[in-house]
Amino acid sequence: MHGFRPPRAVPRPGRPHLAALRFLYGAVAGDQRRRWDSRDYAALLRTRCASLRTLQQAHQQIITAGHGGNPFLAAKLVALYADLGGGSGMRDARRVFDGAELRDALLWNVVIRGYAAVGPPEEALAVYAIMRRSGGPATANRYTYPFVLKACAASGDGGSGRTVHGEAWKVGLETDLFVGNALVSFYSRCGDLHAARHLFDGMPDRDLVSWNSLIAGYSQNERHREALSLFHRMLREDTLQSPDYVTLVGLLPACAKLAAARDGMWVHCYAVKSGTPVDAALGSGLVAMYAACGRLAHARDVFDRIPLKNVVAWNAMISGYGAHGRARHALTLFAEMLSAGVRADGMCFLSVLSACGHAGMVEEGRSIFELMEEHGVEKGELHYSCMVDLLGRAGLLREAAELAAAAPGGGGRDVWGALLGACRKHGEVAIAEEAAGRLFELEPGNAGRYAAMARTYEGAGRGEDAARVRLMMRVRGVRKTAGCSWVEVEGGVVHLFGVEDESHPRTEEIYGVLEGLGRILEMDDN
Structure with a gap:
């Protein structure tokens, strides 16, 4: 029997935390040889706390052992509560932070990071303000500012972000690579591409995060040509950096919007050659790009190869079919998505309605529009405008006008714009006048609305009324830019x-x- 060891207990399926809890109790209570110190508890937190329950048990033991005020352990606890508990975890993390007797920079940073990542981001700004007022030994460093800037971007607080930028500049950290990347990302997410580019061009050193932040910023702010141009510049100038997954995902929307097939296919080939997994995010971008370039067979091939399709991937393929007049394919795929248990969102319904509109499938469009209520999806202005366009294309202008008036808030520019376009096509002057009157109030400076109404009058042989509308444009100083x-x-x-x-x-x-x-x-x- 010498050397025999009993088999280790195997935790029951579905309850993996029990083994960790037994270890926590056994490791501390069973070790009679010495008293555990902070390093032992730090190792315990790092290796054995994979769930919120085991973390809470370990936290209780740390307090019982008299280490509750240790700033290093407090920082570990705050970080784990934020990572494992989400919003409720941040409440526990804040209690740990508030109860810490000594707060070093690490502890301040992890609680700010937690609020920036989990929310609410306004609390990250509040903690940062307390940190600056505390006057203690802990001061903001190169890790503090990126977390605070992320919170500013998440809350849409551009003013506070610029203030933080000024504070980073005062302490000489504006040119730090970590802080500089955060500033580029912040200004990009706030839509200030001029400031983002100025900072990017002035950085003494750049890494792949620097390039990715600005490329994604250009794509997200509809500056697609600049995104592609910057990508080509990265390939030419920065030979140390190779595109990664984030680069490809950030670049594909620009390729899709510009129908840049050559660049989009390069992205696809690079992903295959580099072994980058084509998951739902990257696959959705490729599907949208191929569909925008008219290559539906390629788009469907990529779509079928995505291992775990989310609603964004389904939307990309459905939208591609709809944009190319393949309404039946779009409806079939929509039914497959619902059968697969994927919950349709507002964008998905918008894609299907648009497909029905392009194909003139009125009854199918009506059914899809009513189906939104069964799926708990709110009907927004774009859904109403799609239905108005569908009915208008079919010549059902009175029904389209009634639906436009029933839209939320009395209908917006997209709803009445769709109705005006349908009236012009069918020569319906009376309803067009109602739609144009709404649009002249909603968009008094949109020359296209005046031109559409003038052409409607001209099509009906009412030249004097057309001249009156064009005169109204001149009086109001509205000019139509050439398309x-x-x-x-x-x-x-x-x-x-x-x-x-x-x-x-x-x-x-x-x-x-x-x-x-x-x-x-x-x-x-x-």
Whole structure:
């Protein structure tokens, strides 16, 4: 029997915390050889506290052993409560923080970080203000400012963020890489891309986080060309940095919006070659990019390969089908999503309604619109505008007008704009006048609304009324900017075109092709 060891107890399935609790009691109560110190409890917190319950038990033992006031253990406890307990955990974390007799910079930083990550972010700013007023030995350092700036961005408090920026500058930390990255991210999330770019260009050192922060900032603020340009600059200039998962996810929205197939396919190829997993986030971006470039087969192939599809991935594929007139495919995929147990959100319903609108599927659109209530999804202005557009395209203008008036808040610019567009198409002057009157109040400076109403009058043979609307534009100082479009061809060359533009060097060839396409369409109609 010498050397025999009994088998270790195996915890029951579903209750993994019991083994950890037994260890906590046994490790402390069974060790009679010496008294545990702070390092022992720090190791205990690091290795054995994987749930909120085991953390609370360990916390009780720390207090019983007389180590409750240790600032290092307090910082560990605060960090774990924030990570494991969410909002309720932050209440426990704050009690630990408030009960600490000595507070060093680490303890202040972890509680600020917890509020910045879990919320409410305003509490992070409040704790930071107390830290600055305390006048104790702990002062803000290079780790404090990024957490505070993250909280400012999360709460949308640009003024406080600029104040924090000034305080970081006063202590000479503005050029610190960690703080500089946080500042670029803060200004990007607040929409101040000029300040973000100024800071980025002035950084003495940059890492991949620096590039990723500004690329994502450009994409999120609809500055897609700048995002792509910055990405190409990173590849040219910073040979030490290789794109990572965050780079690719941040870049794909720009590729989709610009229909930049070449860059989007490069992202896909790089992800495959580098072994980057195409999960729901990256896969959704690829699906949206391929769909925007008209490559639905590629989009569906990527979609089918996503291992765990979330609602964003389903939305991307449904939206792609709808935008290309594949309404039946969109509705089928929507039904598959519901069967898979994925809960549809407002964006998903918007994609399906838009698909029905493009295909003229009135009854299906009505059913989807009513289905929103069963799924507990609130009908917003964009959902109403989709339905108004669907009914208007079908010529059901009176029903569309009634629905527009029933929209939340009496309907906004998208709702009445959809109705005005439908009235212009069908030559319905009376309802168009009602829609235009609402729009002139909601958007008095939008030249497109005046032009749409003037053309509606002209289509009905009411030239004097059209002239009156155009005169109203001049009196109010409203000017219509010329529309334009662009297309990217092989080699990454972008061609820009204006309305009735003849400035392109290959104008004759372009109009010749258009005339040929027109003749083909006429032959098909006949």
